[in-house]
Amino acid sequence: MQHGVQRVNLSQEAKRLKLERDAIKTANYRQLTAKLFKLRDSEVYTIETFNETTQILLLNPEFYTMWNYRRDILIHLRPTIGDNDYVTYLNKDLKLVLDVLKRYPKCYWIWNHRRWCLFELEELGKVNWEYEFGVVSKLLEMDERNYHGWQYRRVVVKNIEDFSIKNSENSKDSEALILLNINVKEFEYTTSKIKKNISNFSAFHNRSKLIPKLFQYFKQVSVVPDNLKELHEKVFANAHLLLVHELELIKTGMYMDVDDSSVWLYLRWLLSDSFFVEDLTKEVYISILKEQLSIVEELNQLEKEDHKDHWDHCWCLKTIVFIKVLLAQATDSDILSEEIKSHLNTLTVIDPLRKAKYIEQISGRAKIV
Incomplete structure (x- = not known):
C-alpha cells in the first residue's frame, strides 16, 4: 500500500490486456495530437477543432500548447458567433476547467485558462467574482495548502475589491472601509487555516501580504467600525502589538x-x-x-x-x-x-x-x- 492506495497485483493475462488497451489509447492520442498540431499550424479555427481540443485536454490537461490553441480558436470565433454565444462558450469552459481542476489541482495551465476566461467575461461585463470566490474557497477546502489556489484567491479578491470600489461612493474613507472589511475577512481566513494546520506555508505567505495592507487601511479610516474595534485595539493598533500577536500565534507551532x-x-x-x-x-x-x-x-x-x-x-x-x-x-x-x-x-x-x-x-x- 502506498499513500493509502492498495497495490493491485495483476496476472500475466491481465497485464497483457492492459498493455493492449494502453497501446490503442496511446495511438489515438498521438494521432489526435498530430492532427491538432497540423490544424494549428494551418491556422484552422473552427467549432470542430475547438471540440477536438476538448478531447485531448481531457486526456492530458497539462498540454499547455492545446490550451493556447483553444484560446486562439475562441478569439477567432468571437466575431462569427457573436458576444452572447462567446459568453456561453466561456462559461462552459469554466465548468470544464473546474471539473479538470478537481483531478489536477496543481496544473499551472488549467489555472491560467480559468483566469483568461474570467478576464474575457469581465471585458463583456459578465463576470461573477463572488461566485468565483466561492469556487476557490471550495477548492482550498479540498487542499488547503495548494499554493495555486492561494495565488488564485488573491487574484479573485483583488477583482472583488476593484468591483466593490467601482460601485461605491467616491470618497477615500468609504474605499478604505471597503478594503478593510474585505481584507479582515481574508486575515481571519488565514488564521483559521493556520490553526487547523500549522504546516501551511501558503496561508502564512498570504498573511504576510495582508498584514501591511490592513495596517494601512486601519490608519486610513476615520472611524473604525464597531465590529473591528477589538481587532484594531488588540492587534493592529501599532506594529509592536501586531508583532507580539503574530509571535504568540507561531510559538505553539514551533513546539x-x-x-x-x-x-x-x-x-x-x-x-x-x-x-x-x-x-x-x-x-x-x-x-x-x-x-x-x-x-x-x-x-x-x-x-x-x-x-x-x-x-x-x-x-x-x-x-x-x-x-x-x-x-x-x-x-x-x-x-x-x-x-x-x-x-x-x-x-x-x-x-x-x-x-x-x-x-x-x-x-x-x-x-x-
Missing part, C-alpha cells in the same frame, strides 16, 4: 512541529521585515530579539536531549544564528563572532546539503541575513 519550515520562515519574516523593524524603537526591537532567541535556544536544548547523539536541531540552530546576527546588527557588534562561526561550523555537519553555503558565510563571502 508542535519543530521540523516544519513554514513556522520558521514566517518567524524570520516577522523579525527582519522593515514593516516591523522600522516602526520599533531600538530598545524594543532588541528586547524582542532576545526573547525570541531565548525561546528558540530552549527548544533547541529540548531537541538535543531527545536526540541520541545530542545534536543541535537544524532549524533551531539556523534560527539561532539568524537572530544572533540581527542582534549584532542592531547593537553594531561583530556579525561574524566566534560564537556564530561555531554555530555555522556545526551546521556544516548537521545540514551537509548546504555545507558550501555555510562555508561561504563563515568566510564572509556570503551574507547570513
Whole structure:
C-alpha cells in the first residue's frame, strides 16, 4: 500500500490486456495530437477543432500548447458567433476547467485558462467574482495548502475589491472601509487555516501580504467600525502589538512541529521585515530579539536531549544564528563572532546539503541575513 492506495497485483493475462488497451489509447492520442498540431499550424479555427481540443485536454490537461490553441480558436470565433454565444462558450469552459481542476489541482495551465476566461467575461461585463470566490474557497477546502489556489484567491479578491470600489461612493474613507472589511475577512481566513494546520506555508505567505495592507487601511479610516474595534485595539493598533500577536500565534507551532519550515520562515519574516523593524524603537526591537532567541535556544536544548547523539536541531540552530546576527546588527557588534562561526561550523555537519553555503558565510563571502 502506498499513500493509502492498495497495490493491485495483476496476472500475466491481465497485464497483457492492459498493455493492449494502453497501446490503442496511446495511438489515438498521438494521432489526435498530430492532427491538432497540423490544424494549428494551418491556422484552422473552427467549432470542430475547438471540440477536438476538448478531447485531448481531457486526456492530458497539462498540454499547455492545446490550451493556447483553444484560446486562439475562441478569439477567432468571437466575431462569427457573436458576444452572447462567446459568453456561453466561456462559461462552459469554466465548468470544464473546474471539473479538470478537481483531478489536477496543481496544473499551472488549467489555472491560467480559468483566469483568461474570467478576464474575457469581465471585458463583456459578465463576470461573477463572488461566485468565483466561492469556487476557490471550495477548492482550498479540498487542499488547503495548494499554493495555486492561494495565488488564485488573491487574484479573485483583488477583482472583488476593484468591483466593490467601482460601485461605491467616491470618497477615500468609504474605499478604505471597503478594503478593510474585505481584507479582515481574508486575515481571519488565514488564521483559521493556520490553526487547523500549522504546516501551511501558503496561508502564512498570504498573511504576510495582508498584514501591511490592513495596517494601512486601519490608519486610513476615520472611524473604525464597531465590529473591528477589538481587532484594531488588540492587534493592529501599532506594529509592536501586531508583532507580539503574530509571535504568540507561531510559538505553539514551533513546539508542535519543530521540523516544519513554514513556522520558521514566517518567524524570520516577522523579525527582519522593515514593516516591523522600522516602526520599533531600538530598545524594543532588541528586547524582542532576545526573547525570541531565548525561546528558540530552549527548544533547541529540548531537541538535543531527545536526540541520541545530542545534536543541535537544524532549524533551531539556523534560527539561532539568524537572530544572533540581527542582534549584532542592531547593537553594531561583530556579525561574524566566534560564537556564530561555531554555530555555522556545526551546521556544516548537521545540514551537509548546504555545507558550501555555510562555508561561504563563515568566510564572509556570503551574507547570513
